[in-house]
Amino acid sequence: MNARLQTILRRLSALVVPLALFFSMQTGAQAGSYDDFFTAIIRDNATTISDLLRRGFDPNTPNAHGDKGLLLALQLESDRVFFALLQSPQVDVNAHNARGETPLMLAAIKGNLPAVQALLARGADVNQPGWAPLHYAVSGGTPQHAQIVALLLEHSAYIDAASPNGSTPLMLAARYGSDAIVQLLLQEGADPTLKNQQSLTARDFALGAEREHTAALIAAALRPRPPGQTAAERRGW
Known part of the structure; x- marks a missing residue:
């Protein structure tokens, strides 16, 4: 194996761990945002919702039961969160829950x-x-x-x-x-x-x-x- 090829392989090996760590952090951040989003709806925490939306979180993300944020906010009477979600141009105002509501x-x-x-x-x-x-x-x-x-x-x-x-x-x-x-x-x-x-x-x-x-x-x-x-x-x- 020539010296040039050995150098390339060493550089590639050096990238494997940082890349794996990067994707692990991204996955963890997404999971954290997901939990933060639905916890904020339960607690009627509009500040957290607005912050997540500014960071690009999808307001139409469903929970494990398929219910989306806008519907959950109304169901739980989390009015501050409801109006914070409604500020997002991406929010689906005609979303349906499992019962077609x-x-x-x-x-x-x-x-x-x-x-x-x-x-x-x-x-x-x-x-x-x-x-x-x-x-x-x-x-x-x-x-x-x-x-x-x-x-x-x-x-x-x-x-x-x-x-x-x-x-x-x-x-x-x-x-x-x-x-x-x-x-x-x-x-x-x-x-x-x-x-x-x-x-x-x-x-x-x-x-x-x-x-x-x-x-x-x-x-x-x-x-x-x-x-x-x-x-x-x-x-x-």
Whole structure:
């Protein structure tokens, strides 16, 4: 073996350990960032999240269960982290969890109006096949839920969206939501005559939950309307 070749081999050998150490450090750093990311979500530590994002950490990294940061932050009510993640242009505002829920759906069911407003501003999908954000929003009974319902309708949410079993937002509101939401849906044109796959109407949903007053509201919407009466007059405007 000539001297030149021996020199090259010695230099290559000298590089093996530093390169191995470099890749080991990189792998360790990535693992550390991963743990830091999800710990920060649990602790609602927005400072750590912002620092990781500045260093190039992917905000759409899933955890071991496939859940992404934006969804976890909403689920855990880590609001500071949620808004820190939403600052990233790369964050997927329409990410789905294992149950097919989006950030907008989780924000809606929790009555988190600021989160709903922020997601809509980022172009979150209001309509999707199957369960939709409006189904989730009408299932709550707080004034914030009613505001979210109105906001989703303003953003062209389909008012008679059918769930996988054909249930509409009005049906869910009749069983779980407030009377204010039921009235809002009826005023905005929700169809109280629709039936789901079990042949149940919104009124049936209300009666099944022993909500007689809600059932009466829906029954009133089913009565024949006087000829020539405008929609605004029917609503008392």
